[in-house]
Amino acid sequence: xxxxxxxxxxxxxxxxxxPTLAVVxxxxxxxxxxxxxxxxTTGTPNxxxxxxxxxxxxxxxxxxxxxxVHGRPVSARVFQSPDPVANMDDLLVTAVxxxxxxLVIMATHLPKALDAFIPANGDKVAARASSSVFLVRAPQDK
Amino acid sequence: MDNEDKPKxxxxxxxxxxxxPSGATNLIDTDYVIGQDxxxxxxxxxxxxxHGKVFMFSALIILIFVVLTLALPEQMDPLxxxxxxxxxxxxxWVFLFAANIFVLLTIGLIFTPLGKVRLGGVDAKPDFSYAGxxxxxxxxxxxxxxxxxxxxEPLTHFSTSLEGSSWAPLGGAEGDTAGxxxxxxxxxxxxxxxxxxxxxxxxxxxxxxxxxxxxxxLTMRSIFYPILGERIWGWPGxxxxxxxxxxxxxxxxTSLGLGATQASAGLNYxxxxxxxxxxxxxxxxxxxxxxxxSVVAGVDKGVQRxxxxxxxxxxxxxxxxxxxxxxxxxxxxxxxxxxxxxxNLPALSNPFGREDSDFVGGWTAFYWAWWISWSPFVGMFIxxxxxxxxxxxxxxAVLLVPMLVSVLWMTAFGGTAIEQxxxxxxxxxxxxxxxxxxxxxxxxxxxxxTSFVGIVLVMVFFITSSDSGSLVIDSITSGxxxxxxxxxxxxxxxxxxxxxxxxxxxxxxxxLQAAVLSTGLPFALILLAGxxxxxxxxxxxxxx
Numbered sequence: 001x002x003x004x005x006x007x008x009x010x011x012x013x014x015x016x017x018x019p020t021l022a023v024v025x026x027x028x029x030x031x032x033x034x035x036x037x038x039x040x041t042t043g044t045p046n047x048x049x050x051x052x053x054x055x056x057x058x059x060x061x062x063x064x065x066x067x068x069v070h071g072r073p074v075s076a077r078v079f080q081s082p083d084p085v086a087n088m089d090d091l092l093v094t095a096v097x098x099x100x101x102x103l104v105i106m107a108t109h110l111p112k113a114l115d116a117f118i119p120a121n122g123d124k125v126a127a128r129a130s131s132s133v134f135l136v137r138a139p140q141d142k
Numbered sequence: 143m144d145n146e147d148k149p150k151x152x153x154x155x156x157x158x159x160x161x162x163p164s165g166a167t168n169l170i171d172t173d174y175v176i177g178q179d180x181x182x183x184x185x186x187x188x189x190x191x192x193h194g195k196v197f198m199f200s201a202l203i204i205l206i207f208v209v210l211t212l213a214l215p216e217q218m219d220p221l222x223x224x225x226x227x228x229x230x231x232x233x234x235w236v237f238l239f240a241a242n243i244f245v246l247l248t249i250g251l252i253f254t255p256l257g258k259v260r261l262g263g264v265d266a267k268p269d270f271s272y273a274g275x276x277x278x279x280x281x282x283x284x285x286x287x288x289x290x291x292x293x294x295e296p297l298t299h300f301s302t303s304l305e306g307s308s309w310a311p312l313g314g315a316e317g318d319t320a321g322x323x324x325x326x327x328x329x330x331x332x333x334x335x336x337x338x339x340x341x342x343x344x345x346x347x348x349x350x351x352x353x354x355x356x357x358x359x360l361t362m363r364s365i366f367y368p369i370l371g372e373r374i375w376g377w378p379g380x381x382x383x384x385x386x387x388x389x390x391x392x393x394x395x396t397s398l399g400l401g402a403t404q405a406s407a408g409l410n411y412x413x414x415x416x417x418x419x420x421x422x423x424x425x426x427x428x429x430x431x432x433x434x435x436s437v438v439a440g441v442d443k444g445v446q447r448x449x450x451x452x453x454x455x456x457x458x459x460x461x462x463x464x465x466x467x468x469x470x471x472x473x474x475x476x477x478x479x480x481x482x483x484x485x486n487l488p489a490l491s492n493p494f495g496r497e498d499s500d501f502v503g504g505w506t507a508f509y510w511a512w513w514i515s516w517s518p519f520v521g522m523f524i525x526x527x528x529x530x531x532x533x534x535x536x537x538x539a540v541l542l543v544p545m546l547v548s549v550l551w552m553t554a555f556g557g558t559a560i561e562q563x564x565x566x567x568x569x570x571x572x573x574x575x576x577x578x579x580x581x582x583x584x585x586x587x588x589x590x591x592t593s594f595v596g597i598v599l600v601m602v603f604f605i606t607s608s609d610s611g612s613l614v615i616d617s618i619t620s621g622x623x624x625x626x627x628x629x630x631x632x633x634x635x636x637x638x639x640x641x642x643x644x645x646x647x648x649x650x651x652x653x654l655q656a657a658v659l660s661t662g663l664p665f666a667l668i669l670l671a672g673x674x675x676x677x678x679x680x681x682x683x684x685x686x
Contacts, residue, residue: 042624043262043269043354043529047177050169050357082269082527084625086440114188118438118628
């Protein structure tokens with residue numbers, strides 16, 4: 001049913017990704033799908049990488065590491081933005097079409113009061129993306 | 143979940159060194175990891191990620207200054223105002239000298255091979271279009287000032303020059319109308335032309351270079367790497383960043399408070415809205431709320447769009463004044479004034495042995511202290527939106543284009559007002575500073591529409607200062623991260639508004655603004671060090 005899964009990855013907060021990555025591995029194996037791990041980085045140095053190319057290199061290494069776990073074909077795609085915190089959902093919605101994904105699996109947090117003012121990125125992507133979207137709650141929220 | 147499925151962040155040793163940003167650059171070799179000194183948490187569902195020391199000490203100093211200014215106004219006001227007067231009076235030569243260095247360096251760089259260096263690496267692509275980029279740097283840099291001083295300053299210099307008073311630039315031109323016009327426009331353009339923009343350009347270029355090409359965090363301390371080396375990660379660096387937060391936050395809050403006072407006077411003059419505290423607080427709240435929406439929407443969708451809206455409105459107003467004002471005089475005046483500026487520039491910018499000390503201390507040094515204390519904010523914001531530009535392109539856009547726009551603006555607004563004065567209309571000359579623009583527009587057709595556009599422009603310029611300022615403070619207090627959680631930028635935008643309201647109601651706006659001006663001196667020295675860093679940094683970059 002699904003041929004290409006897109007997985008937004010925040011390399012700065014790996015601890016919140018565990019359940020998502022497990023779901024991705026299971027779904028990819030079940031549907032024989034390929035996976036694209038998508039990262040968004042700043043042009044300025046950040047806590048993960050000092051340059052956008054270093055970020056790309058780390059995301060690629062991460063994708064290969066995941067490939068060794070689940071065995072499905074992987075690729076990595078990095079988008080750069082001067083203000084990723086504000087542009088995250090727009091970039092991800094564009095990325096779905098760019099990588100031609102038919103399923104997005106991404107981590108999200110439990111609903112909270114602040115969502116009324118600052119909606120979760122997962123909510124916005126689910127509302128606007130052309131693909132199916134599977135939101136997985138982060139572990140500390142359980 | 144299987145143990146084997148546990149994700150691991152890629153290890154540093156898996157990568158073969160750090161690749162260049164986009165094409166060749168010369169990264170600085172440091173073990174510092176951005177955010178390593180940060181405190182992160184998500185208490186009460188609100189995420190934060192802050193540089194512990196810079197945030198804590200900035201917050202503490204801000205609190206102390208606000209409380210002291212409100213609690214002891216009679217003691218604090220003379221202290222801050224005295225410091226400001228002493229600096230601009232006795233140390234005016236430091237400001238004039240430093241600003242001259244900034245101009246010489248930035249103009250010089252345009253014509254050297256170092257101008258070919260591209261910010262972000264030889265293959266980097268610009269993040270913003272020319273229109274969006276220019277609108278943002280202009281709105282952050284001086285938009286609001288042009289609204290208030292476009293009429294007021296040329297008129298004042300014209301009057302003092304004609305009278306030959308001690309406040310006249312270069313001693314004035316007593317009784318010589320043509321000479322007084324020429325001198326007044328030259329002096330005004332001097333204060334709004336190359337020097338302020340060169341000051342911004344030094345900070346912006348240094349930050350952009352050390353962040354995009356050298357791999358250091360986007361925060362003031364990074365400029366000092368060539369001088370202090372790894373010590374910038376310790377207290378010397380913390381102090382520079384804390385001073386930058388102080389100048390930016392209080393600069394914005396006091397401008398917002400004083401601006402609300404002026405906007406309220408304008409609304410009263412135009413529409414008869416009562417000029418009182420309620421109107422001013424509503425104005426500050428309104429500006430803060432829109433700025434809040436803009437910081438949440440981000441640089442592209444918030445700041446950029448508002449800046450473009452402002453540029454469009456300002457362009458319409460300028461075109462209108464040129465079209466219905468003395469068109470021919472403005473057209474010839476543009477070239478005459480530009481010529482007068484360059485002719486008088488050596489004398490106006492001479493730091494030593496000046497006989498017009500009232501003008502130098504009261505006008506020039508005051509402006510220079512203001513531009514310099516404002517430069518961490520504007521410079522950092524310009525740096526943030528300038529990735530992908532070459533140094534030459536950057537300097538032409540940050541230095542020469544704004545200078546020409548300022549000349550045209552001052553010629554149109556100031557020139558029209560002087561022309562009106564010479565034809566016998568003294569309304570603008572006798573009005574309070576904040577009303578002079580509206581008095582001038584009142585003599586032209588459709589004045590209720592143009593005055594309304596003027597008021598809207600003032601408000602939106604405040605919003606674009608407030609939102610870009612909040613982004614800058616957020617980046618400094620989170621250790622140079624531009625991807626810190628959103629609630630932090632909301633916190634800073636709100637704090638600016640609250641401090642403005644507290645100082646407006648409790649008194650002390652003027653006193654704290656004087657304190658901000660006093661930061662001009664340490665920043666003048668920081669910027670001179672920045673000049674050295676720029677040259678040293680650029681020399682080691684590949685030129686593509």
